[in-house]
Amino acid sequence: MKIPSWLTWAFLIVSFLGFLDATYLTVIHYSGNELNCAVIEGCNEVKNSKYAEILGIPLALMGSLYYLCVLFLSLLYFDTRKKVLLTLIPPLTAVGFIFSLFLVYLQVFQIQALCIYCLFSALTSTILFVLSLFILKHKRQLERDLAKE
Numbered sequence: 001m002k003i004p005s006w007l008t009w010a011f012l013i014v015s016f017l018g019f020l021d022a023t024y025l026t027v028i029h030y031s032g033n034e035l036n037c038a039v040i041e042g043c044n045e046v047k048n049s050k051y052a053e054i055l056g057i058p059l060a061l062m063g064s065l066y067y068l069c070v071l072f073l074s075l076l077y078f079d080t081r082k083k084v085l086l087t088l089i090p091p092l093t094a095v096g097f098i099f100s101l102f103l104v105y106l107q108v109f110q111i112q113a114l115c116i117y118c119l120f121s122a123l124t125s126t127i128l129f130v131l132s133l134f135i136l137k138h139k140r141q142l143e144r145d146l147a148k149e
Contacts, residue, residue: 003086003138008078010131011089015071018124022063025117029058035117042113049111051103059103063121066096070128086139090132097129 028035029047037043046052052059070092077085100122107114 002081003135007131007134007138008074011074011128012071012078014124014127014131015067015074018121018128019064019067019071021117021120021124022060022067025060025121026058026064029060035115037116040114040116040119042107042111043115043117045113046107046111046115046118049106049113051106051111066092067124070096086135090136093125093129093132096125100125 025035025047029052035043035047054062070089073085073089073092076082077089103118104122107118
């Protein structure tokens with residue numbers, strides 16, 4: 001199965017942007033610096049909340065690893081065109097999307113502050129999930145075409 005090249009490029013670009021965003025938040029977390037939040041004023045409230053870590057691990061670091069994994073799988077597919085890599089991406093992005101929804105819920109209803117960097121991460125995670133739906137659609141179409149032969 002070969003997916004369109006625009007889809008591979010979209011995965012590469014969006015996962016790279018998500019990785020940059022989450023890595024910036026990770027650096028800020030470990031440096032102890034405050035976030036520069038020009039658009040929305042709640043970034044530091046979110047960063048300093050009790051929800052910013054799970055078992056002592058910053059959510060930003062988990063986000064960096066998530067985006068790095070999607071980026072790595074996309075690069076590997078881009079290089080090898082191995083079909084198995086395409087079966088790993090949709091469930092991974094689904095988990096990322098659901099977790100992002102939960103984190104936005106926490107910002108809105110528990111912390112009652114919004115972080116523009118966190119919202120950008122939620123957006124990139126959502127885009128990756130939607131792109132993975134294109135992979136599934138393309139895969140199903142190919143399976144139908146093969147079944148007709």
